[in-house]
Amino acid sequence: MRWSQTLIPTMKENPSDAEIPSHRLMIRAGLIRQLMAGAYTYLPLGWKSIRKAEAIIREEMDRAGAVELHMPALQPIELFERTGRREAFGNVLINFPIRRGNQEGQYALGPTHEEVITDLVSKLVSSYRQLPFTMYQIQTKFRNEERPRFGVLRTSEFQMKDAYSFSATVEQLDTAYDAMYDAYCRIFARCGLEYLPVEAESGPIGGDASHEFMIPSGNGEDSIFRCPSCQYAANMERADTGRAANITEVADADMQALEEVATPKAGTIDQVTKSMGCDATDLIKTLIYDVDGETVAVLLRGDHEANEGKIRRALDANSVELADNATIEEVTGAPVGFAGPKGLSIKMIADHDVPSVNPAVIGANKADAHFKNVYLGRDYELPTDAVGKPVTHDLRNAEPGDGCPKCEGTLERVHGIEVGHVFKLGTKYSESLDANFADEKEQRHPIIMGCYGIGVNRIIAGIAETRHDDNGIDWPLSLAPFEVDIIPLKVDDEEVMQAAESLYDSLKSQGVDVILDDRPARPGVKFKDSELIGFPLRVVIGGRGLAEGNMEVKWRSDEEPTMIPVAEVEVRVLEMLVDKRAEEAGQVP
Template sequence: MRWTQTFIPTMKEVPADAEIPSHRLMLRAGLIRQLMAGAYTYLPLGHRALRKAEAVVREEMELAGAVELLMPALQPIELFEKTGRKDAFGNVLIQFDVTRRDHEVHLALGPTHEEVVTDLISRQISSYRQLPLTVFQIQTKFRNEERPRFGVLRTSEFQMKDAYSFSTSVEQLNEIYDRMYAAYCRIFTRCGLSYVPVEAESGPIGGDASHEFMVPAGNGEDSIVRCATCGYAANLERAETGRAAAGIVPANDAAELQKVDTPEATSIEQVSRMLKCQPEQMIKTLIYLADGKPVAVLIRGDHEANEGKIRRALDATDVELADEATIEEVTNAPVGFAGPVGINCPVIADHDVPLIRDAITGANAADAHYTGVNAGRDYQLEGTFDLRDAGAGDPCPRCEGTLEQVHGIEVGHVFKLGTKYSESLGAEFLDENEKRHPIIMGCYGIGVNRIIASLAETSHDDNGLIWPISIAPYEALIIPLNTSDEEVMKEADRFYHELKQRGIDVLMDDRDARPGFKFKDADLVGIPFRLVVGGRGLKEGLVEIKHRTEEEPQKVPLADALDILVARIEEAHAALEPA
């Protein structure tokens, strides 16, 4: 392609409303333009990069045994009602009515396709002989993102690869899950991403049933913890803290339990200021409903409760913060003054809580707190568990190392669904004894747009983007320095046609512009290799080849330039192939 024949509207100024590097660079390099909040047009360079990422994903999915289909984005709302996700999605689900003949039809734009694919399988699969099966698609998804931001990282419309597996047994599911996990590692390696697979919240079958693939990035919206020593990594919802249960032995010199007035002080911050103590000296008493029954959960004042861990500790299906009426019933006090001393429900605590000597807690009375609270003397526990978010400095649960906390961008997720959707939508199979069973499912998603945005966020310098060869819109850029020089253009055209014949994606900057202007645009759009053809160099029988990250160009003989450039491009591709 010639620059004058395509559409690459680069920008010299940094857009004022672009918050993070990927957003700024994708706008400046002419990859995208915003239509409205949460909706972007992919311009030719961005579209080419997106399609190359899709090609890598498609190739690896097929190698892993998945077959491609394409499902409708338009979906009947009844499917979401059957699975209970209409209410669960809430305002995120884009739904509307259309008039067909003389009645209204309630529809949704698909935020995902679990319901659609399960409905399809329920109608087409009936026997164990037809399973296992894995299908995938690359499709546009729609979610009403209330706060779209960060360019294409958080939008209302985006491209996703979603795959779904259907099995007769957990063993079949595990085999497919492992294949998908390995395929994801190959995909992200080939795309040039520095990624970390992290443990995520388990599925309904239990065990290590879910992994997210994260790209560490300072502006990532997700937090993960990891251990540099052994490689353990998990998102905050799943991460263990590596602490053991503490012995509950009240100290002989413990302070006396005292009730103190704390008028209108209901938060950790307010009580800390009023009593001149640190948050870590306080105990938060949170009242939850676990499968409808109240339970008090104790967390150190400077820590955050983790509902996934609380649910697992209580072996509960549903866990939610209790309503005001329940809190008042078990504490005999208004919201904000709950404490473990004399509370009227079972009490469990995070491992750190019994270690707090002479703690401060709510007094289960309006405008009052206790000081000098000690476990084992002033209140009793059903047990201690890992109930809080992990963080930097916590011990690693797998080795003697220490956890660090980093931000990351989620680019993929593999998940064991079990029978949640197959039971709701009647997807069953007959076994060899003619008995019916719900099909066991897994799902596997990749945000294709996020691959592009993650590369832009993590692979750039002060001058612009730095593309990996596999996803770059073009592999090589030819820059003739003087387009009015017939000899320069003759050689530039020769390189252009011969590179295309050799299967190289090549762009030629045939604009009548100053060399410095072209070089700045070349760095901004980030095409991996550039070949510069200039009048002085031609007289010496030389041209220049330069990789985007090299400080100085390589001067090579005119006769050898084509072979050298092609060899370097092939080496760059080979470097991204998984080991």
């Protein structure tokens, strides 16, 4: 490509709306432009990189045995009603009526394609002999994000590779899952990303059923907990905090008298600690939940955050949500904010750390009052096991400093950008959409599914976010919009231009992805743009070099260029690219 024939609107200054590096750099390098909140045009350079990422994804999907298909983005709303996801997605699902003749139907733009593909498979598969298989597609997905942000990291329209596996047995599912997991590792490695597979919410299958692929980055939206001493890494919803009750024993003789303290209008942890001059860690907070219709009190240390997924698992429940105010007032006899375990008659479960708050400050189940010097056993009870120890659960979000569940280490928190997710779905969709198969005994079963997604745009944004310096983006060769940037320093110098054209033609004919900066601009402008966009290999051709019979070749990461005799440049560039590709391939597991 000749620079003069494409559109590369680079910018010297930072756009005022862009804050994080990936957003700033992608705009400044002329990769993207914004249309509106959460919607970006990919300009020629940005789209080239997207296409390169897609090509890598396709190669690895094919290699892992998945087959590509293409489904409509426009989908009948009825499918989402059958799986219950019209309600689950809520406002995120973009849907609208369309009139055709005198018929009006409601349609959705696919936020993902479980419904469509399961419906398809339900019509085409009837026997275990047709299973297993995995299919994938790459297409635009639509989600009405309540708050698009971080430039291209969170948009309402994005390229997604979504794959779905269909199996007759759990073993087949495990095989498909492992194949996708391995493919993802290869994909992200080939894309030059530092990635971290983390355990994620496991859903109905349980166990090791879901992993998110994260790019560790300070600007990532997700919190990841990982252990520096072992391989354990999990997202915040999933990370285990401990396995046993943490009990502070207090002898009866040392217990201080229970005391009721007036705490007017102090209904939050913050207000109570201020009002009573204590720490959040001295409090036990009592959250009233509606769990499958039953009202349950959940006890946590004051500074901890409830994790509804863990509560759901601990109680083996389907739905967990905070009770409404009326229920709370009825159960506790006090307005919201003054609940406490003393004298509470509903079912109670406590986090592992609750018995360590001894004595504790708790709500008095009475407006504007709390108790202090509250002791487990004396003032309130928890369920106990056979030997009388309190039974507690892991009910809260992990925090930095929590013990690693796998070893003796301590968890640390890092932020990450989620670029991929692999998930053992089980039979949720096959059951609701009647995708069944007959086994060898003519027994009908729902097909066991897995789903596997990659956010293609996030791969590109992840590169810009994590691989850049003061001058611009540092692309891996595999994704760079062009591999080689040829810079003739003076385009009206015939000798220079002829040498540049000749090298350009021969590299192009050898399959090198090369751009010729044929703009009549000053050298400084071309150098700056080259580094801002981040072309990996740069060849500079100037009168001075040519007079000595040389061209100058430099990797973006090199400090100094290498002078290479004109006659050898083509061969050397080809060699350098081969070596670099091999080097990058060496990172792939």
